[in-house]
Amino acid sequence: MTATIAKGLEGVLFTESKLTFINGTEGILTHLGIPIQEWAEKSTFEELSFALLHGKLPTSEELAKFDAELRANREVPAELLRAIASYPKGAHPMQALRTAVSHLGLLDSQAEDTSAEGRYAIGVRMIAQFSTIIAAIARAQDGQDVVAPRADLTHAGNFLYMLKGHEPTPEEARLFDIALILHADHGMNASTFTAIATASTLSDMYSSITSAIGALKGPLHGGANEAVMDMLDEIGTVENAVSYITHKLDNKEKIMGVGHRVYKYFDPRSRVLREYAAFVSEKQGKSHYYQILETIEKEIVERLGGKGIYPNVDFYSGVVYSDLGIKKSYFTPIFGLARISGWVASVIEYTDNNRLLRPDAVYTGAKDQHYVEIAQR
Ligand SMILES: CC(=O)SCCNC(=O)CCNC(=O)[C@H](O)C(C)(C)COP(=O)(O)OP(=O)(O)OC[C@H]1O[C@@H](n2cnc3c(N)ncnc32)[C@H](O)[C@@H]1OP(=O)(O)O
Ligand SMILES: O=C([O-])CC(=O)C(=O)O
Numbered sequence: 232m233t234a235t236i237a238k239g240l241e242g243v244l245f246t247e248s249k250l251t252f253i254n255g256t257e258g259i260l261t262h263l264g265i266p267i268q269e270w271a272e273k274s275t276f277e278e279l280s281f282a283l284l285h286g287k288l289p290t291s292e293e294l295a296k297f298d299a300e301l302r303a304n305r306e307v308p309a310e311l312l313r314a315i316a317s318y319p320k321g322a323h324p325m326q327a328l329r330t331a332v333s334h335l336g337l338l339d340s341q342a343e344d345t346s347a348e349g350r351y352a353i354g355v356r357m358i359a360q361f362s363t364i365i366a367a368i369a370r371a372q373d374g375q376d377v378v379a380p381r382a383d384l385t386h387a388g389n390f391l392y393m394l395k396g397h398e399p400t401p402e403e404a405r406l407f408d409i410a411l412i413l414h415a416d417h418g419m420n421a422s423t424f425t426a427i428a429t430a431s432t433l434s435d436m437y438s439s440i441t442s443a444i445g446a447l448k449g450p451l452h453g454g455a456n457e458a459v460m461d462m463l464d465e466i467g468t469v470e471n472a473v474s475y476i477t478h479k480l481d482n483k484e485k486i487m488g489v490g491h492r493v494y495k496y497f498d499p500r501s502r503v504l505r506e507y508a509a510f511v512s513e514k515q516g517k518s519h520y521y522q523i524l525e526t527i528e529k530e531i532v533e534r535l536g537g538k539g540i541y542p543n544v545d546f547y548s549g550v551v552y553s554d555l556g557i558k559k560s561y562f563t564p565i566f567g568l569a570r571i572s573g574w575v576a577s578v579i580e581y582t583d584n585n586r587l588l589r590p591d592a593v594y595t596g597a598k599d600q601h602y603v604e605i606a607q608r
Contacts, residue, residue: 234593241492245588246427250283250576251418255493258541260500262416263287271503276386276411276569277301280358283416283576284351297355304359305380305389307367308338315364316371324564325448327368329441335360336437343435347583353436354575361571362386365564366393387411390568395556403555406507410551413500413544414566416573418493422446422453423570423577430578431588443574444567450487453566455545456552458487460559463520463549472526480534488546489531495539504547511554520550 237243252261260267263282270279281289281297289297314334318327335357336342341349367377370393378393388404399407417423426443430436447453466475479486491498505528512521528542552562 236593239492240424240590245419246581248418248577248580249286250573250580251416253418253493255491255495258494258496258499258502260417260498267413267499268503270412271409274412276408276415276572279412279415280572280576283572284354284579300355301359301386302382304356305363305382307335307360307363310338311335311364312367312377315367316377318368318371320372320374322372323448324365324368324372324560325444325454325567327372328365328564328567329444329448331364331368332357332361332444333437333441335364336435336441339437342437345433345435345582347579350436350575350579350582354579357436357440358571358575359386361568362390363393365561365568366390368564369394369558369561370396391555394561399555406511406551407555409503409507410548410565411569413503414548414569416570416576417544420452421449423574426574426578427581428588430582431585433582433585436575436578439578440571440574443570447567447570448563453545453563453570455487455543456548456562456566457559459524459545460549460553460562462487463523466523469519469522469526472523473530476527476530476534486527486531489527489535489542490540491543494541494543497541498543500544501542501546504544504551505542508547508550511551515554520553521547524550 250262252264253259262270262279263286277298278289278294280301281294285293311331311334315327315331318330339353339356341353344350344353363380370377375396378396380389380393384392384398385404385408387408388399388401391399391403391407419427422443425446426439429439429442450458462475466472476486508521508524512518524547528546531540531542548566549559549562552565553559557565
């Protein structure tokens with residue numbers, strides 16, 4: 232009997248989860264059963280993080296307590312900030328983030344606590360500290376002084392404040408908050424699966440999150456948002472967009488920010504981001520990026536829609552981040568800034584009922600061989 236291989240683990244169900252539901256054919260995404268559009272419109276990143284961690288919407292007291300906990304945990308050790316300042320200039324910020332989170336674990340005397348309470352406490356601290364770390368990396372890479380977090384700002388507002396050194400407008404902070412909400416969790420994507428695989432060995436939370444950052448970095452996953460911006464810069468003008476796409480497809484090359492393992496229709500997050508991208512481009516009078524994306528979207532849907540290839544979450548996010556004055560090499564770290572909540576919640580949910588993850592491969596190598604001395608080879 233020949234074994235069936237699920238290449239890329241496509242369609243393989245390895246656990247149960249109450250956090251996120253995706254219907255890829257209809258383009259539906261819900262967290263705790265609530266549509267992503269409602270989270271984006273009505274909620275905050277802090278509230279969604281609580282909901283993912285606790286499996287329910289918070290009461291106002293619970294949310295205030297959770298928010299206060301995040302605000303109180305924004306500081307990171309001075310030793311870590313000194314280390315970040317010493318990272319090579321020009322290193323990719325995702326490399327710096329991976330290193331810094333691992334370093335943070337080294338400085339945490341509770342790091343080895345793999346109890347449910349320990350994972351939760353470390354996880355909440357990490358959700359709070361990710362923004363301080365990413366902003367510190369950005370400033371250090373630019374040779375600027377690090378800006379200390381402020382406890383009187385929202386999670387999104389404080390990040391923009393630390394990144395740019397001045398307070399964002401309420402509209403900017405809210406726009407960024409919505410982007411964080413849209414990226415916070417997405418089922419068993421590659422980085423969440425990686426975090427869980429590490430946790431399933433009963434390794435510590437910092438190891439799980441460090442592994443997840445490595446998985447998010449790749450251009451087939453979170454790294455696609457930066458790759459989309461590279462593509463826009465390469466295309467340059469709206470007039471070049473169709474010929475660029477044609478050339479790529481003729482050469483069997485992939486277009487970044489489109490296609491998805493689960494969605495075979497529009498990713499609902501890309502619809503929300505498209506609206507904001509249109510809004511900010513219009514407002515700034517700098518709509519050429521958006522116009523190029525619109526042209527590519529039309530072309531992709533016409534040519535590849537029949538194959539289930541549509542824009543994903545990474546397609547329009549960069550235009551929104553650019554409008555907020557964020558450089559493209561920080562787009563993927565910002566994805567991590569949001570996804571940390573999904574990683575932490577998923578690791579806690581999985582390890583509550585843990586089983587070591589250990590799939591198998593069909594062996595196709597040589598058999599019945601003997602060791603040949605090196606001189607005889
Ligand atoms: C946050 C996220 O992670 S969202 C995804 C971000 N990644 C990207 O945007 C990178 C570009 N997209 C891709 O590489 C893919 O769509 C993936 C990796 C995301 C998912 O792809 P998979 O499920 O592995 O599908 P696979 O790569 O096998 O593609 C199936 C078919 O669609 C085509 N296809 C898939 N994505 C694309 C694309 N972006 N551009 C052109 N063609 C594509 C493939 O060439 C293949 O065609 P074929 O059957 O004629 O050979
Ligand atoms: O679910 C996936 O495979 C990728 C994705 O969209 C995400 O992680 O947000």
